[in-house]
Amino acid sequence: MNTTIDSTTHARPAHQAQPERPSHWIVGPGAVGRLLAMHLVRQVPVTLIGRREPPARLTLTTPEGEQIPRALPGATRDTLPPTPPAMIHLTTKAQSAEAAIAALKGRVPATTPLVLWQNGFGVQETLTRSWSGPVLCASTTEGAFVDDTPQRQAVVHAGHGRTVIGHLDGTYPDLAGWLAKTLAAAGLPCQAVDNIRVRLWHKLAVNAAINPLVARFRIRNGQLRDRPFRPMVEALVTELALIMAAEGMPAPTGGWSALVWGVVEATANNRASMLQDVLAGHPTEVDSILGPLQAAARRHAIAIPRLDALWAITP
Ligand code: KPL
Secondary structure (H helix, E strand, O other): OOOOEOOOOOOOEHHHHOOOOOOEEEEOOOHHHHHHHHHHOOOOOEEEEEOOOOOOEEEEEOOOOOEEEEEOOEEEOOOOOOOOOOEEEEOOOHHHHHHHHHHHEOOEOOOOOEEEOOOOOOHHHHHHHHOOOOEEEEEEOOEEEEOOOOOOOEEEEEEOOOEEEEOOOOOOHHHHHHHHHHHHHOOOOEEEOOOHHHHHHHHHHHHHHHHHHHHHHOOOHHHHHOOOHHHHHHHHHHHHHHHHHHOOOOOOOOOHHHHHHHHHHHOOOOOOHHHHHHHHOOOOOHHHHHHHHHHHHHHOOOOOHHHHHHHHHOO
8 A cells, every 4th residue: 555645546645644644855955946845844744855964944035025934854865754755846957857766766655756846858758657656747937046145045936936737648637636736725826737748848948948048148037138139039939939830839829939028027037047057057957958859850850050059058
């Protein structure tokens, strides 16, 4: 019998029937992991897991400027809690996701539900096929960044967004619905969807049009609206629209250009995740974002000179 969530129906988290409530493990204490932990901990037991011991106390700065300090149970892969989790949220960078899951294999029930929060599209397909339990994918427009000083460890919730959750094959709707409700109750608006693959590809297009450019020129998202960047974005959108059409991805209402400019507008003040990585000297997610797009373009014999050139110069 699965000790986490009933793997046959997923109608109800098993922890409701257990005296000791298994926690949500959040693996990857970066901006998204911290944001998730600081919200979820108000609703369910949470353990934040890192390669090194995560900070025991974090401060959340809300988009309205409020400072909320909270204690947060943390662990490393060597000090995992003895009670198996209800669910594991994987919030590492895309390039670290598979190694993080490999490190947990054999140490949690193989049927434990996974939720993947990575940008790009690659690890979602791989882990959905290789993990025995249900794998949900999340796509979020919540804006957040880590803001650590020697005095305090913090996550800044830079802008409100929305999250959608679902299984790549549209299965496990009850599990996705339950998680969406839990996240919404914790203050992160969320919806369970049956077309997460399309949502992830739409986000991929948005990330490809914004992230490498802002990382290359070290600018905030909103600066893309001005010259000389605006025509660069438009040229990328033209190539992206060709790839999406060839892949059979439905265009968003209003078209690709409107989708990208809508996100630029809504996140004008943000430093995109790829720029944050470049500024912190961390590896970027460029391969996970541009890689699947380039592979699709090659499959359909579509020339994408602008995306190719951007990939070549992005760290
Ligand atoms: O998802 C983002 C990111 O920073 O990775 C965008 C939408 C570009 C917002 O900054």
